[in-house]
Amino acid sequence: MADYQQMWTDLGMDLEKHDVLCEVLPEAFGGVYLTQQNRPKGMDFYDFVVSEIHGVRPAEMIQHQKEGGKVFGTFCVYVPDEVVFAAGGIAAGLCGGSQFWVSGGEKVLPANTCPLIKASVGARLDKTCPFFLIPDMYVGETTCDGKKKAWEILAGEVPFHIIDIPQMKRDRDIAAFEAEIKDFIAVVEKVTGNKITAESLGEAIKLINNKRRALQRVYNARKASPVPISGKDALLVTQINFYDDPARAAEMANNLADELEQRINSGSGVFPDNALRIMISGTPMAIPNWKLHHIVESLGAAVVVEESCTGTRYFENLVDESATTLDGQIRALAERYMKTNCACFTPNTARIDDIVRLADEYKVDGIIDTNLQFCNIYSTESYQVKQALTERNQPIMHIETDYSEQDFEQLRTRVEAFLEMLRK
Amino acid sequence: MGLRLKKELDGQDIKAMISPTPRDASKSCGISLMVDEGDLPLIRQIIVENNIEIIKIVSLARKEWKYRST
Numbered sequence: 495m496a497d498y499q500q501m502w503t504d505l506g507m508d509l510e511k512h513d514v515l516c517e518v519l520p521e522a523f524g525g526v527y528l529t530q531q532n533r534p535k536g537m538d539f540y541d542f543v544v545s546e547i548h549g550v551r552p553a554e555m556i557q558h559q560k561e562g563g564k565v566f567g568t569f570c571v572y573v574p575d576e577v578v579f580a581a582g583g584i585a586a587g588l589c590g591g592s593q594f595w596v597s598g599g600e601k602v603l604p605a606n607t608c609p610l611i612k613a614s615v616g617a618r619l620d621k622t623c624p625f626f627l628i629p630d631m632y633v634g635e636t637t638c639d640g641k642k643k644a645w646e647i648l649a650g651e652v653p654f655h656i657i658d659i660p661q662m663k664r665d666r667d668i669a670a671f672e673a674e675i676k677d678f679i680a681v682v683e684k685v686t687g688n689k690i691t692a693e694s695l696g697e698a699i700k701l702i703n704n705k706r707r708a709l710q711r712v713y714n715a716r717k718a719s720p721v722p723i724s725g726k727d728a729l730l731v732t733q734i735n736f737y738d739d740p741a742r743a744a745e746m747a748n749n750l751a752d753e754l755e756q757r758i759n760s761g762s763g764v765f766p767d768n769a770l771r772i773m774i775s776g777t778p779m780a781i782p783n784w785k786l787h788h789i790v791e792s793l794g795a796a797v798v799v800e801e802s803c804t805g806t807r808y809f810e811n812l813v814d815e816s817a818t819t820l821d822g823q824i825r826a827l828a829e830r831y832m833k834t835n836c837a838c839f840t841p842n843t844a845r846i847d848d849i850v851r852l853a854d855e856y857k858v859d860g861i862i863d864t865n866l867q868f869c870n871i872y873s874t875e876s877y878q879v880k881q882a883l884t885e886r887n888q889p890i891m892h893i894e895t896d897y898s899e900q901d902f903e904q905l906r907t908r909v910e911a912f913l914e915m916l917r918k
Numbered sequence: 919m920g921l922r923l924k925k926e927l928d929g930q931d932i933k934a935m936i937s938p939t940p941r942d943a944s945k946s947c948g949i950s951l952m953v954d955e956g957d958l959p960l961i962r963q964i965i966v967e968n969n970i971e972i973i974k975i976v977s978l979a980r981k982e983w984k985y986r987s988t
Contacts (some may be wrong), residue, residue: 498947516947519939522986528935528952535928541936542921720956899986 498549505627510659512622518909526784536750552624563730564686567629570637571803580698581686590614591780593897608866609896636837672828705740708747711870715754720763722754725797733781766794775801776864799856837871846882867896920949943976
Protein backbone atom coordinates (compact mmCIF):
# COMPACT_ATOMS: atom_id res chain seq x y z
CA MET A 495 0.00 0.00 0.00
CA ALA A 496 1.54 3.27 -1.11
CA ASP A 497 1.32 6.38 1.04
CA TYR A 498 -0.57 9.06 -0.85
CA GLN A 499 -0.73 11.67 1.92
CA GLN A 500 2.00 13.83 0.36
CA MET A 501 0.34 13.65 -3.07
CA TRP A 502 -2.99 14.73 -1.57
CA THR A 503 -1.30 17.56 0.35
CA ASP A 504 0.43 18.76 -2.81
CA LEU A 505 -2.95 18.78 -4.57
CA GLY A 506 -4.32 21.08 -1.86
CA MET A 507 -6.85 18.54 -0.62
CA ASP A 508 -8.77 19.00 2.62
CA LEU A 509 -7.22 15.95 4.30
CA GLU A 510 -9.37 16.09 7.41
CA LYS A 511 -12.60 16.05 5.44
CA HIS A 512 -11.25 13.50 2.97
CA ASP A 513 -10.44 11.20 5.84
CA VAL A 514 -14.16 10.93 6.59
CA LEU A 515 -14.65 9.45 3.13
CA CYS A 516 -11.73 7.08 3.64
CA GLU A 517 -13.40 5.90 6.82
CA VAL A 518 -16.73 5.17 5.15
CA LEU A 519 -15.48 3.49 1.94
CA PRO A 520 -14.42 0.14 3.47
CA GLU A 521 -17.84 -0.24 5.11
CA ALA A 522 -19.72 0.73 1.96
CA PHE A 523 -17.64 -1.46 -0.34
CA GLY A 524 -17.66 -4.35 2.11
CA GLY A 525 -21.41 -4.24 2.53
CA VAL A 526 -22.11 -4.21 -1.18
CA TYR A 527 -19.25 -6.19 -2.72
CA LEU A 528 -17.56 -8.45 -0.20
CA THR A 529 -20.85 -10.09 0.71
CA GLN A 530 -21.03 -11.65 -2.76
CA GLN A 531 -20.12 -15.29 -3.37
CA ASN A 532 -18.16 -16.89 -6.21
CA ARG A 533 -16.99 -13.63 -7.73
CA PRO A 534 -14.80 -13.92 -10.85
CA LYS A 535 -11.07 -13.73 -10.11
CA GLY A 536 -10.91 -11.06 -12.79
CA MET A 537 -12.63 -8.71 -10.33
CA ASP A 538 -9.44 -8.57 -8.24
CA PHE A 539 -8.11 -5.77 -10.39
CA TYR A 540 -11.26 -3.69 -9.92
CA ASP A 541 -11.30 -4.37 -6.16
CA PHE A 542 -7.71 -3.18 -6.05
CA VAL A 543 -8.61 0.03 -7.89
CA VAL A 544 -11.42 0.69 -5.40
CA SER A 545 -9.18 -0.07 -2.43
CA GLU A 546 -6.74 2.60 -3.64
CA ILE A 547 -9.42 4.68 -5.31
CA HIS A 548 -7.86 8.07 -4.60
CA GLY A 549 -4.28 6.90 -4.94
CA VAL A 550 -3.27 4.61 -7.73
CA ARG A 551 -4.81 6.25 -10.81
CA PRO A 552 -4.36 9.87 -9.59
CA ALA A 553 -0.65 9.09 -9.09
CA GLU A 554 -0.41 7.97 -12.73
CA MET A 555 -2.14 11.13 -13.90
CA ILE A 556 0.20 13.34 -11.89
CA GLN A 557 3.20 11.47 -13.28
CA HIS A 558 1.82 12.09 -16.77
CA GLN A 559 1.67 15.81 -15.97
CA LYS A 560 5.23 15.80 -14.61
CA GLU A 561 6.31 14.37 -17.97
CA GLY A 562 4.63 17.27 -19.73
CA GLY A 563 1.27 15.62 -20.45
CA LYS A 564 -2.16 17.15 -19.82
CA VAL A 565 -5.24 15.73 -18.12
CA PHE A 566 -8.82 16.52 -19.14
CA GLY A 567 -11.72 15.87 -16.77
CA THR A 568 -15.01 14.96 -18.47
CA PHE A 569 -18.61 14.44 -17.35
CA CYS A 570 -20.43 12.74 -20.19
CA VAL A 571 -20.27 9.93 -22.75
CA TYR A 572 -20.70 12.51 -25.54
CA VAL A 573 -17.19 13.85 -24.98
CA PRO A 574 -14.96 12.17 -27.59
CA ASP A 575 -12.05 10.80 -25.54
CA GLU A 576 -10.34 9.90 -28.83
CA VAL A 577 -9.44 13.55 -29.39
CA VAL A 578 -7.70 13.85 -26.01
CA PHE A 579 -5.70 10.64 -26.38
CA ALA A 580 -4.77 11.53 -29.98
CA ALA A 581 -3.04 14.62 -28.58
CA GLY A 582 -1.15 12.60 -25.97
CA GLY A 583 -3.50 13.67 -23.16
CA ILE A 584 -5.46 11.68 -20.60
CA ALA A 585 -9.25 11.92 -20.41
CA ALA A 586 -10.88 10.91 -17.14
CA GLY A 587 -14.58 10.72 -16.30
CA LEU A 588 -15.27 12.83 -13.22
CA CYS A 589 -18.97 12.32 -12.46
CA GLY A 590 -19.52 12.18 -8.70
CA GLY A 591 -21.50 9.25 -7.30
CA SER A 592 -21.09 9.75 -3.58
CA GLN A 593 -23.52 11.24 -1.07
CA PHE A 594 -20.44 12.49 0.77
CA TRP A 595 -19.96 15.25 -1.83
CA VAL A 596 -23.61 16.31 -2.14
CA SER A 597 -23.64 18.77 0.76
CA GLY A 598 -20.61 20.57 -0.72
CA GLY A 599 -22.56 21.03 -3.96
CA GLU A 600 -25.63 22.26 -2.10
CA LYS A 601 -23.62 25.18 -0.74
CA VAL A 602 -23.76 26.77 -4.19
CA LEU A 603 -26.48 24.89 -6.11
CA PRO A 604 -30.25 24.75 -5.59
CA ALA A 605 -31.24 21.75 -3.45
CA ASN A 606 -33.44 20.51 -6.30
CA THR A 607 -30.43 19.78 -8.51
CA CYS A 608 -29.62 16.17 -9.35
CA PRO A 609 -27.20 14.44 -6.96
CA LEU A 610 -24.67 13.74 -9.74
CA ILE A 611 -24.23 17.45 -10.38
CA LYS A 612 -24.25 18.35 -6.69
CA ALA A 613 -21.67 15.65 -5.92
CA SER A 614 -19.45 16.70 -8.83
CA VAL A 615 -19.44 20.36 -7.81
CA GLY A 616 -19.06 19.45 -4.12
CA ALA A 617 -16.08 17.18 -4.80
CA ARG A 618 -14.25 20.07 -6.43
CA LEU A 619 -15.23 22.88 -4.07
CA ASP A 620 -14.65 20.85 -0.89
CA LYS A 621 -11.30 19.61 -2.24
CA THR A 622 -12.00 16.05 -1.19
CA CYS A 623 -11.34 14.20 -4.46
CA PRO A 624 -7.96 14.12 -6.24
CA PHE A 625 -9.58 13.39 -9.60
CA PHE A 626 -11.30 16.78 -9.47
CA LEU A 627 -8.10 18.62 -8.52
CA ILE A 628 -5.71 17.11 -11.07
CA PRO A 629 -7.16 18.08 -14.49
CA ASP A 630 -5.63 20.91 -16.49
CA MET A 631 -9.03 21.42 -18.08
CA TYR A 632 -12.63 20.33 -17.52
CA VAL A 633 -14.74 19.45 -20.55
CA GLY A 634 -18.45 19.95 -20.02
CA GLU A 635 -21.37 19.52 -22.34
CA THR A 636 -24.96 20.69 -22.68
CA THR A 637 -26.96 17.56 -21.90
CA CYS A 638 -29.08 19.23 -19.21
CA ASP A 639 -29.79 22.65 -17.73
CA GLY A 640 -28.40 21.74 -14.32
CA LYS A 641 -25.02 20.87 -15.79
CA LYS A 642 -24.92 23.98 -17.99
CA LYS A 643 -25.29 26.23 -14.96
CA ALA A 644 -22.92 24.13 -12.84
CA TRP A 645 -20.23 24.58 -15.49
CA GLU A 646 -20.44 28.33 -14.98
CA ILE A 647 -19.56 27.80 -11.31
CA LEU A 648 -16.79 25.29 -11.99
CA ALA A 649 -15.34 27.52 -14.71
CA GLY A 650 -14.32 29.85 -11.89
CA GLU A 651 -12.10 27.06 -10.62
CA VAL A 652 -10.59 25.34 -13.67
CA PRO A 653 -10.11 26.18 -17.37
CA PHE A 654 -13.29 24.95 -18.99
CA HIS A 655 -14.40 23.95 -22.48
CA ILE A 656 -18.02 23.20 -23.29
CA ILE A 657 -19.15 20.98 -26.16
CA ASP A 658 -22.59 21.95 -27.40
CA ILE A 659 -24.64 18.77 -27.80
CA PRO A 660 -27.45 19.07 -30.37
CA GLN A 661 -30.97 18.44 -29.10
CA MET A 662 -32.21 16.66 -32.23
CA LYS A 663 -30.70 14.11 -34.62
CA ARG A 664 -31.25 15.56 -38.08
CA ASP A 665 -28.40 15.58 -40.61
CA ARG A 666 -27.68 19.20 -39.79
CA ASP A 667 -27.39 18.29 -36.09
CA ILE A 668 -24.79 15.66 -36.85
CA ALA A 669 -22.96 18.26 -38.94
CA ALA A 670 -23.18 20.68 -36.00
CA PHE A 671 -21.63 18.08 -33.71
CA GLU A 672 -18.90 17.53 -36.29
CA ALA A 673 -18.11 21.24 -36.00
CA GLU A 674 -18.05 20.93 -32.20
CA ILE A 675 -15.48 18.13 -32.49
CA LYS A 676 -13.33 20.35 -34.74
CA ASP A 677 -13.48 23.12 -32.13
CA PHE A 678 -12.61 20.62 -29.41
CA ILE A 679 -9.60 19.43 -31.42
CA ALA A 680 -8.33 23.01 -31.65
CA VAL A 681 -8.74 23.49 -27.88
CA VAL A 682 -7.02 20.20 -27.03
CA GLU A 683 -4.15 20.98 -29.42
CA LYS A 684 -3.68 24.35 -27.75
CA VAL A 685 -3.71 22.95 -24.19
CA THR A 686 -1.42 20.00 -24.95
CA GLY A 687 0.79 21.76 -27.49
CA ASN A 688 0.47 18.68 -29.69
CA LYS A 689 -0.96 18.58 -33.21
CA ILE A 690 -3.57 15.91 -33.88
CA THR A 691 -2.90 14.08 -37.13
CA ALA A 692 -4.87 11.50 -39.08
CA GLU A 693 -2.37 8.95 -37.82
CA SER A 694 -2.69 9.84 -34.11
CA LEU A 695 -6.48 10.17 -34.28
CA GLY A 696 -6.70 6.86 -36.13
CA GLU A 697 -4.68 5.18 -33.36
CA ALA A 698 -6.82 6.80 -30.65
CA ILE A 699 -10.01 5.65 -32.39
CA LYS A 700 -8.69 2.08 -32.35
CA LEU A 701 -7.60 2.44 -28.69
CA ILE A 702 -11.05 3.52 -27.51
CA ASN A 703 -12.84 1.08 -29.82
CA ASN A 704 -10.79 -1.75 -28.29
CA LYS A 705 -11.99 -0.74 -24.85
CA ARG A 706 -15.56 -0.74 -26.15
CA ARG A 707 -15.08 -4.18 -27.73
CA ALA A 708 -13.77 -5.56 -24.44
CA LEU A 709 -16.77 -4.19 -22.54
CA GLN A 710 -19.07 -5.61 -25.19
CA ARG A 711 -17.54 -9.03 -24.49
CA VAL A 712 -18.19 -8.67 -20.74
CA TYR A 713 -21.78 -7.62 -21.42
CA ASN A 714 -22.34 -10.39 -23.97
CA ALA A 715 -21.40 -12.89 -21.27
CA ARG A 716 -24.25 -11.51 -19.15
CA LYS A 717 -26.72 -12.78 -21.74
CA ALA A 718 -26.04 -16.33 -20.51
CA SER A 719 -28.06 -18.21 -17.94
CA PRO A 720 -26.92 -18.73 -15.27
CA VAL A 721 -25.36 -15.31 -15.46
CA PRO A 722 -21.58 -15.59 -14.80
CA ILE A 723 -21.13 -12.18 -13.17
CA SER A 724 -23.30 -10.09 -10.90
CA GLY A 725 -24.75 -6.78 -12.04
CA LYS A 726 -22.87 -5.08 -9.21
CA ASP A 727 -19.54 -6.38 -10.48
CA ALA A 728 -20.33 -5.49 -14.11
CA LEU A 729 -21.33 -1.99 -13.00
CA LEU A 730 -18.04 -1.58 -11.16
CA VAL A 731 -16.11 -2.60 -14.28
CA THR A 732 -17.87 0.07 -16.35
CA GLN A 733 -17.48 2.72 -13.65
CA ILE A 734 -13.72 2.18 -13.42
CA ASN A 735 -13.38 2.20 -17.22
CA PHE A 736 -14.37 5.87 -17.16
CA TYR A 737 -11.03 6.92 -15.74
CA ASP A 738 -8.63 4.03 -16.15
CA ASP A 739 -5.93 3.95 -18.83
CA PRO A 740 -7.88 2.76 -21.90
CA ALA A 741 -5.35 0.12 -23.03
CA ARG A 742 -5.18 -1.41 -19.55
CA ALA A 743 -8.96 -1.12 -19.21
CA ALA A 744 -9.38 -3.16 -22.40
CA GLU A 745 -6.83 -5.74 -21.25
CA MET A 746 -8.51 -6.18 -17.85
CA ALA A 747 -12.01 -6.36 -19.34
CA ASN A 748 -10.79 -8.91 -21.90
CA ASN A 749 -9.20 -11.01 -19.13
CA LEU A 750 -12.48 -10.88 -17.24
CA ALA A 751 -14.44 -11.76 -20.39
CA ASP A 752 -12.18 -14.81 -20.95
CA GLU A 753 -13.04 -16.01 -17.46
CA LEU A 754 -16.75 -15.32 -17.91
CA GLU A 755 -16.79 -17.26 -21.19
CA GLN A 756 -15.14 -20.21 -19.41
CA ARG A 757 -17.81 -19.99 -16.74
CA ILE A 758 -20.51 -20.08 -19.40
CA ASN A 759 -18.92 -23.16 -20.98
CA SER A 760 -18.90 -24.94 -17.64
CA GLY A 761 -22.41 -23.76 -16.70
CA SER A 762 -21.13 -21.85 -13.69
CA GLY A 763 -22.93 -18.71 -12.53
CA VAL A 764 -23.42 -16.35 -9.60
CA PHE A 765 -27.21 -16.70 -9.47
CA PRO A 766 -29.34 -19.84 -9.89
CA ASP A 767 -30.67 -20.69 -13.36
CA ASN A 768 -34.15 -19.59 -12.38
CA ALA A 769 -33.18 -16.22 -10.84
CA LEU A 770 -35.14 -13.28 -12.20
CA ARG A 771 -33.25 -11.28 -14.81
CA ILE A 772 -33.58 -7.51 -14.46
CA MET A 773 -32.62 -4.62 -16.74
CA ILE A 774 -31.93 -1.23 -15.19
CA SER A 775 -32.48 1.65 -17.61
CA GLY A 776 -32.13 5.37 -17.13
CA THR A 777 -29.59 7.75 -15.63
CA PRO A 778 -25.94 6.91 -15.00
CA MET A 779 -24.62 5.46 -11.75
CA ALA A 780 -21.26 7.07 -11.14
CA ILE A 781 -18.85 5.38 -8.76
CA PRO A 782 -19.54 4.65 -5.85
CA ASN A 783 -23.30 4.61 -6.48
CA TRP A 784 -24.21 0.90 -6.20
CA LYS A 785 -27.49 1.40 -4.36
CA LEU A 786 -30.15 0.09 -6.74
CA HIS A 787 -28.07 -2.85 -7.95
CA HIS A 788 -27.47 -3.83 -4.36
CA ILE A 789 -31.17 -3.69 -3.54
CA VAL A 790 -32.15 -5.84 -6.55
CA GLU A 791 -29.40 -8.41 -6.12
CA SER A 792 -29.72 -8.75 -2.35
CA LEU A 793 -33.33 -9.74 -3.08
CA GLY A 794 -32.15 -12.66 -5.22
CA ALA A 795 -32.64 -11.21 -8.71
CA ALA A 796 -29.76 -10.61 -11.13
CA VAL A 797 -29.18 -7.30 -12.89
CA VAL A 798 -28.11 -8.52 -16.34
CA VAL A 799 -27.88 -5.25 -18.29
CA GLU A 800 -27.88 -1.49 -17.79
CA GLU A 801 -29.32 0.72 -20.50
CA SER A 802 -27.52 3.80 -19.27
CA CYS A 803 -24.38 5.87 -19.70
CA THR A 804 -22.69 3.56 -17.17
CA GLY A 805 -23.90 0.64 -19.27
CA THR A 806 -24.59 -0.05 -22.92
CA ARG A 807 -24.61 3.61 -24.00
CA TYR A 808 -20.93 3.81 -23.05
CA PHE A 809 -19.66 1.17 -25.46
CA GLU A 810 -22.39 -0.09 -27.81
CA ASN A 811 -21.44 1.72 -30.98
CA LEU A 812 -17.95 1.68 -32.47
CA VAL A 813 -16.33 4.48 -34.47
CA ASP A 814 -15.76 3.50 -38.10
CA GLU A 815 -12.00 2.87 -38.34
CA SER A 816 -11.77 2.97 -42.13
CA ALA A 817 -11.41 6.74 -42.60
CA THR A 818 -7.85 7.84 -43.40
CA THR A 819 -8.23 11.63 -43.38
CA LEU A 820 -8.89 13.88 -40.39
CA ASP A 821 -12.15 15.08 -41.94
CA GLY A 822 -13.30 11.51 -42.49
CA GLN A 823 -12.37 10.52 -38.94
CA ILE A 824 -14.15 13.53 -37.45
CA ARG A 825 -17.27 12.64 -39.44
CA ALA A 826 -17.01 9.05 -38.18
CA LEU A 827 -16.70 10.29 -34.60
CA ALA A 828 -19.73 12.56 -35.00
CA GLU A 829 -21.81 9.74 -36.47
CA ARG A 830 -20.85 7.34 -33.67
CA TYR A 831 -21.46 9.73 -30.78
CA MET A 832 -24.76 10.91 -32.20
CA LYS A 833 -26.04 7.33 -32.17
CA THR A 834 -26.07 7.46 -28.36
CA ASN A 835 -29.63 7.88 -27.17
CA CYS A 836 -29.83 10.29 -24.24
CA ALA A 837 -33.06 11.79 -22.96
CA CYS A 838 -31.68 15.24 -23.80
CA PHE A 839 -32.75 14.58 -27.42
CA THR A 840 -36.21 15.04 -28.81
CA PRO A 841 -37.77 12.89 -30.03
CA ASN A 842 -35.86 10.05 -28.41
CA THR A 843 -37.79 7.00 -29.58
CA ALA A 844 -34.52 5.25 -30.47
CA ARG A 845 -33.85 4.88 -26.74
CA ILE A 846 -37.11 3.00 -26.35
CA ASP A 847 -36.11 0.82 -29.31
CA ASP A 848 -32.82 0.15 -27.48
CA ILE A 849 -34.63 -0.91 -24.30
CA VAL A 850 -36.94 -3.24 -26.23
CA ARG A 851 -34.02 -4.77 -28.12
CA LEU A 852 -31.88 -5.19 -24.97
CA ALA A 853 -34.80 -6.76 -23.09
CA ASP A 854 -34.95 -9.37 -25.82
CA GLU A 855 -31.17 -9.88 -26.16
CA TYR A 856 -30.63 -10.29 -22.42
CA LYS A 857 -33.90 -12.22 -21.89
CA VAL A 858 -35.01 -9.96 -19.06
CA ASP A 859 -38.03 -10.70 -16.89
CA GLY A 860 -38.54 -7.09 -15.85
CA ILE A 861 -37.21 -3.58 -16.24
CA ILE A 862 -36.52 -0.99 -13.59
CA ASP A 863 -36.47 2.40 -15.28
CA THR A 864 -34.76 4.78 -12.91
CA ASN A 865 -33.62 8.34 -12.73
CA LEU A 866 -31.64 10.39 -10.30
CA GLN A 867 -33.79 12.76 -8.28
CA PHE A 868 -34.60 16.01 -10.12
CA CYS A 869 -33.43 14.67 -13.49
CA ASN A 870 -36.32 16.20 -15.36
CA ILE A 871 -35.61 14.74 -18.80
CA TYR A 872 -35.30 11.08 -17.77
CA SER A 873 -38.15 11.43 -15.32
CA THR A 874 -40.43 12.81 -18.03
CA GLU A 875 -39.28 10.24 -20.58
CA SER A 876 -40.15 7.43 -18.15
CA TYR A 877 -43.80 7.95 -19.16
CA GLN A 878 -43.04 7.09 -22.79
CA VAL A 879 -40.80 4.20 -21.76
CA LYS A 880 -43.51 2.75 -19.55
CA GLN A 881 -46.19 3.09 -22.22
CA ALA A 882 -44.07 1.41 -24.89
CA LEU A 883 -43.06 -1.50 -22.69
CA THR A 884 -46.51 -2.02 -21.23
CA GLU A 885 -47.86 -2.29 -24.79
CA ARG A 886 -45.37 -5.13 -25.27
CA ASN A 887 -46.44 -6.81 -22.01
CA GLN A 888 -42.97 -6.18 -20.59
CA PRO A 889 -43.20 -5.60 -16.81
CA ILE A 890 -41.65 -2.28 -15.78
CA MET A 891 -41.42 -0.12 -12.70
CA HIS A 892 -40.09 3.40 -12.31
CA ILE A 893 -37.85 4.55 -9.46
CA GLU A 894 -36.58 8.02 -8.70
CA THR A 895 -33.85 8.10 -6.09
CA ASP A 896 -30.65 9.79 -4.96
CA TYR A 897 -27.39 8.66 -3.32
CA SER A 898 -28.61 8.73 0.28
CA GLU A 899 -29.58 5.82 2.51
CA GLN A 900 -32.84 7.50 3.51
CA ASP A 901 -35.10 5.72 1.03
CA PHE A 902 -33.20 2.42 1.07
CA GLU A 903 -35.81 0.38 2.95
CA GLN A 904 -38.69 2.00 1.09
CA LEU A 905 -37.07 1.15 -2.24
CA ARG A 906 -36.33 -2.37 -1.11
CA THR A 907 -40.00 -2.88 -0.30
CA ARG A 908 -41.04 -1.55 -3.71
CA VAL A 909 -38.49 -3.65 -5.59
CA GLU A 910 -39.42 -6.72 -3.54
CA ALA A 911 -43.08 -6.26 -4.49
CA PHE A 912 -42.10 -5.89 -8.17
CA LEU A 913 -40.00 -9.06 -8.06
CA GLU A 914 -42.80 -10.89 -6.29
CA MET A 915 -45.16 -9.87 -9.09
CA LEU A 916 -42.68 -11.17 -11.69
CA ARG A 917 -42.42 -14.51 -9.92
CA LYS A 918 -46.20 -15.09 -10.16
CA MET B 919 2.37 -5.61 -3.02
CA GLY B 920 -1.23 -6.36 -2.03
CA LEU B 921 -1.98 -7.66 -5.51
CA ARG B 922 1.22 -9.73 -5.51
CA LEU B 923 0.26 -11.38 -2.24
CA LYS B 924 -3.26 -11.98 -3.51
CA LYS B 925 -1.84 -13.76 -6.55
CA GLU B 926 0.39 -15.94 -4.38
CA LEU B 927 -2.56 -16.81 -2.12
CA ASP B 928 -4.75 -17.63 -5.13
CA GLY B 929 -2.00 -19.93 -6.38
CA GLN B 930 -2.23 -21.89 -3.16
CA ASP B 931 -6.04 -21.81 -2.94
CA ILE B 932 -6.04 -19.60 0.15
CA LYS B 933 -9.14 -17.47 0.33
CA ALA B 934 -8.49 -13.71 0.42
CA MET B 935 -10.57 -10.66 -0.42
CA ILE B 936 -9.12 -7.36 -1.61
CA SER B 937 -10.67 -4.50 0.33
CA PRO B 938 -10.12 -0.88 1.20
CA THR B 939 -8.42 -0.99 4.61
CA PRO B 940 -11.04 -1.10 7.39
CA ARG B 941 -10.72 1.80 9.80
CA ASP B 942 -10.49 -0.64 12.72
CA ALA B 943 -7.25 -1.92 11.19
CA SER B 944 -5.51 1.26 10.16
CA LYS B 945 -6.17 4.93 9.55
CA SER B 946 -5.08 4.73 5.95
CA CYS B 947 -6.85 4.81 2.63
CA GLY B 948 -5.41 1.90 0.72
CA ILE B 949 -5.45 -1.79 -0.09
CA SER B 950 -5.70 -4.60 2.42
CA LEU B 951 -6.41 -8.32 2.16
CA MET B 952 -9.07 -9.94 4.32
CA VAL B 953 -8.18 -13.53 5.17
CA ASP B 954 -9.30 -16.23 7.59
CA GLU B 955 -7.31 -16.30 10.80
CA GLY B 956 -6.74 -20.04 10.45
CA ASP B 957 -4.74 -19.46 7.27
CA LEU B 958 -2.41 -16.92 8.91
CA PRO B 959 0.56 -19.21 9.67
CA LEU B 960 0.74 -20.25 6.01
CA ILE B 961 0.19 -16.68 4.83
CA ARG B 962 3.02 -15.40 7.04
CA GLN B 963 5.26 -18.05 5.49
CA ILE B 964 4.27 -16.98 1.96
CA ILE B 965 4.98 -13.34 2.83
CA VAL B 966 8.49 -14.20 4.02
CA GLU B 967 9.29 -16.64 1.21
CA ASN B 968 8.27 -14.18 -1.48
CA ASN B 969 9.76 -11.14 0.21
CA ILE B 970 6.44 -9.31 0.13
CA GLU B 971 6.36 -6.05 2.05
CA ILE B 972 3.32 -5.57 4.27
CA ILE B 973 2.56 -2.91 6.87
CA LYS B 974 0.90 -5.09 9.48
CA ILE B 975 -1.52 -7.90 10.19
CA VAL B 976 -4.54 -6.94 12.25
CA SER B 977 -7.15 -9.24 13.77
CA LEU B 978 -10.74 -8.06 13.37
CA ALA B 979 -13.98 -9.64 14.59
CA ARG B 980 -16.11 -11.09 11.80
CA LYS B 981 -19.02 -8.73 11.19
CA GLU B 982 -22.37 -8.64 9.51
CA TRP B 983 -22.13 -6.17 6.64
CA LYS B 984 -24.99 -3.77 6.18
CA TYR B 985 -25.64 -1.37 3.35
CA ARG B 986 -24.50 2.17 3.72
CA SER B 987 -23.87 4.84 1.17
CA THR B 988 -20.51 6.58 0.96
